[in-house]
Amino acid sequence: MASSNELLHGTLETLILKTLQGGSRHGYSIARWLEDETSDGLQIEEGSLYPALYRMERRGWIEAEWGKSELGRKAKFYRLTAEGKSQLARQTNEWAAFAAAVSKILLPSTGLIAEKA
Amino acid sequence: MASSNELLHGTLETLILKTLQGGSRHGYSIARWLEDETSDGLQIEEGSLYPALYRMERRGWIEAEWGKSELGRKAKFYRLTAEGKSQLARQTNEWAAFAAAVSKILLPSTGLIAEKA
DNA sequence: CGTAGATACCTTGATAGTCAAGGTATCGTC
DNA sequence: GACGATACCTTGACTATCAAGGTATCTACG
Numbered sequence: 001m002a003s004s005n006e007l008l009h010g011t012l013e014t015l016i017l018k019t020l021q022g023g024s025r026h027g028y029s030i031a032r033w034l035e036d037e038t039s040d041g042l043q044i045e046e047g048s049l050y051p052a053l054y055r056m057e058r059r060g061w062i063e064a065e066w067g068k069s070e071l072g073r074k075a076k077f078y079r080l081t082a083e084g085k086s087q088l089a090r091q092t093n094e095w096a097a098f099a100a101a102v103s104k105i106l107l108p109s110t111g112l113i114a115e116k117a
Numbered sequence: 118m119a120s121s122n123e124l125l126h127g128t129l130e131t132l133i134l135k136t137l138q139g140g141s142r143h144g145y146s147i148a149r150w151l152e153d154e155t156s157d158g159l160q161i162e163e164g165s166l167y168p169a170l171y172r173m174e175r176r177g178w179i180e181a182e183w184g185k186s187e188l189g190r191k192a193k194f195y196r197l198t199a200e201g202k203s204q205l206a207r208q209t210n211e212w213a214a215f216a217a218a219v220s221k222i223l224l225p226s227t228g229l230i231a232e233k234a
Numbered sequence: 235c236g237t238a239g240a241t242a243c244c245t246t247g248a249t250a251g252t253c254a255a256g257g258t259a260t261c262g263t264c
Numbered sequence: 265g266a267c268g269a270t271a272c273c274t275t276g277a278c279t280a281t282c283a284a285g286g287t288a289t290c291t292a293c294g
Contacts, residue, residue, distance in 0.1 A: 009123050009124065009252090012281085027242075027243075041218035050245085071290080075242060143271075162253060164273095188270065191271075
């Protein structure tokens with residue numbers, strides 16, 4: 001529904017890292033999982049997904065390995081590196097702080113704000 | 118703290134609209150207010166602020182008028198139009214939905230999710 | 235047999251928004 | 265008279281997203 005998801009800017013990488021925290025996955029599966037998990041609240045475009053995966057691999061946050069998908073097709077599986085794990089922690093904190101700040105402005109009525117420790 | 122705020126992408130306009138909901142303000146004052154209100158959790162760069170104001174004026178979401186600031190300096194005051202108000206409502210909903218989806222993935226532990234009516 | 239749809243990958247070009255870094259001008263203060 | 269705060273504005277580079285294309289394999293259906 002949201003015309004174009006520029007809101008995703010900078011968040012997609014964190015979402016991918018988080019997805020991989022649950023175990024190794026291939027790209028297509030990462031997208032499906034995120035969409036399923038949010039009941040299509042998030043829509044992951046392949047034109048954003050794959051470039052994001054390459055960026056993160058280049059930076060050493062994730063590692064790739066060719067394998068076979070659940071359905072027996074060839075698929076490239078990604079897994080978190082140690083560097084990726086610490087990035088995930090860092091970026092999750094950043095997002096929580098950002099979301100809290102924006103929520104404080106935009107949604108002052110709802111009591112949904114996350115607090116920093 | 119957050120290195121570069123690409124998270125702001127698409128959110129800045131909504132934040133500005135929301136700021137103007139509290140009454141007419143000039144650009145510089147909008148930035149100060151947002152930073153104060155979030156205890157510098159948000160940092161508004163002028164290179165993002167002014168272009169955003171022009172975009173929104175061009176689209177008819179806000180209207181500008183020259184006046185004098187609290188300190189007697191010349192300043193351009195912006196106010197919400199009817200179109201801007203409905204945009205604010207629409208974009209606030211979009212953000213709430215997006216933030217809820219991302220929070221569900223990234224912060225499953227905290228019970229901070231907003232629900233749609 | 236062939237064709238359609240789902241799976242799974244990848245690339246290109248356009249677009250748009252942010253940022254860093256510059257700049258102007260006024261006012262008050264030390 | 266120099267500095268810092270107020271208040272505006274612009275430029276160029278960057279970066280991530282998206283739309284829209286493409287390849288290949290497998291299954292299912294008629």
